[in-house]
Amino acid sequence: MKTFNCICGNRLYFENSQCLGCGRHSGWCPGCRAIVGLEPAGPDLWRCGNARCGTMLAKCHNYAVRNVCNRCLVVVTGPDGTAAPMAGDALCDYCALTVTIPDLSKPGNHEKWYRLEVAKRRLLYSMDLIGVPYGGPGSACPLPLSFDFLEDEVVTDRTWQSMGEVERVFTGHDNGRITINIREADDVERERLRVDFQEAHRTLIGHLRHEIGHYFWQLLVYNHDEDRCARVFGDHRAVDYGQAMQWYYQNGPMADWRGAYVSAYATMHPWEDFAETFATYLDMISVLDTASNMGLGGPGVAGDFDLMIEHYRHLGLVMNEMNRSMGLTDLVPEVITDAIARKIHYIHELVRSGACVGGVS
Ligand SMILES: [Zn+2]
Ligand SMILES: [Zn+2]
Numbered sequence: 227m228k229t230f231n232c233i234c235g236n237r238l239y240f241e242n243s244q245c246l247g248c249g250r251h252s253g254w255c256p257g258c259r260a261i262v263g264l265e266p267a268g269p270d271l272w273r274c275g276n277a278r279c280g281t282m283l284a285k286c287h288n289y290a291v292r293n294v295c296n297r298c299l300v301v302v303t304g305p306d307g308t309a310a311p312m313a314g315d316a317l318c319d320y321c322a323l324t325v326t327i328p329d330l331s332k333p334g335n336h337e338k339w340y341r342l343e344v345a346k347r348r349l350l351y352s353m354d355l356i357g358v359p360y361g362g363p364g365s366a367c368p369l370p371l372s373f374d375f376l377e378d379e380v381v382t383d384r385t386w387q388s389m390g391e392v393e394r395v396f397t398g399h400d401n402g403r404i405t406i407n408i409r410e411a412d413d414v415e416r417e418r419l420r421v422d423f424q425e426a427h428r429t430l431i432g433h434l435r436h437e438i439g440h441y442f443w444q445l446l447v448y449n450h451d452e453d454r455c456a457r458v459f460g461d462h463r464a465v466d467y468g469q470a471m472q473w474y475y476q477n478g479p480m481a482d483w484r485g486a487y488v489s490a491y492a493t494m495h496p497w498e499d500f501a502e503t504f505a506t507y508l509d510m511i512s513v514l515d516t517a518s519n520m521g522l523g524g525p526g527v528a529g530d531f532d533l534m535i536e537h538y539r540h541l542g543l544v545m546n547e548m549n550r551s552m553g554l555t556d557l558v559p560e561v562i563t564d565a566i567a568r569k570i571h572y573i574h575e576l577v578r579s580g581a582c583v584g585g586v587s
């Protein structure tokens with residue numbers, strides 16, 4: 227990630243919807259692809275504060291009304307310069323991908339939804355950065371991407387109320403739809419789950435990076451590159467998923483998994499190995515992007531793959547020690563062995579070939 231500048235010169239961050247220097251509203255301008263200060267330009271209209279851009283903008287409905295977004299939409303202007311009226315409920319490109327939002331009448335759910343959208347924006351930013359294709363409902367993408375943010379439901383019926391019976395929502399991916407159980411947006415609950423499952427990290431963006439890995443397996447590997455993928459991650463056709471999951475939860479990972487897998491969970495099935503490695507690839511992309519934008523050097527996200535891995539290993543070492551010096555868990559818990567680097571390399575090549583397909587986002 228990079229940081230941005232307001233009209234007043236103050237620094238703006240990716241999540242900002244207001245400049246703390248001058249009080250101007252701020253948001254994402256699709257015209258110059260940056261977080262910018264916004265100048266009022268009429269009822270519900272704003273002009274991008276970047277002098278070289280000046281695009282006429284409207285706030286996403288989820289920004290203007292719901293306060294969970296900070297993106298704007300480009301307003302179409304006629305030949306005389308007047309803005310064409312826009313529907314007041316128009317959603318930005320990212321918010322349009324969320325199909326189901328939490329029940330906002332319940333206390334705490336607005337805050338959870340906000341956190342989920344923040345993580346989702348970071349996810350989609352990285353994907354736009356590397357140019358990997360995806361498309362929303364109604365797009366030309368063969369596998370439209372969408373999100374459901376759901377919560378466990380206590381089962382009730384009209385005649386009696388069953389006590390404590392809960393219909394669980396499973397975080398997962400199914401045919402382009404990513405479902406996140408919104409309890410993951412509760413810090414206490416998520417940390418408890420992290421400890422229970424002995425995970426190094428458990429974050430909202432981590433969940434999204436894992437699930438989008440399953441999405442890209444279906445979009446780019448299934449029926450396209452399954453043989454090559456099987457040579458890298460093991461043959462997914464040879465291992466029944468249900469049996470593999472049962473075996474994993476009974477026996478756990480093999481003792482020496484760290485040499486070839488980014489996490490214990492990745493050992494369960496080739497599909498999970500792919501998704502966990504995909505998430506690690508997006509971690510690396512995000513860290514390298516931030517490093518190159520914040521003066522920590524490196525090849526950025528478009529450099530030679532070997533240089534990218536080398537710099538990520540180096541940054542991991544440095545940042546882990548930084549975190550340890552502050553009593554925090556390691557930033558990069560995986561040791562990127564050569565075997566793991568080969569898996570990440572496959573993802574890198576796949577994403578690049580997917581980016582070449584283009585035209586679907
Ligand atoms: Zn400002
Ligand atoms: Zn702009």
Ligand SMILES: [Zn+2]
Binds near residue numbers: 318319321
């Ligand atoms: Zn939005």
Ligand SMILES: [Zn+2]
Binds near residue numbers: 440497498501
């Ligand atoms: Zn998975």
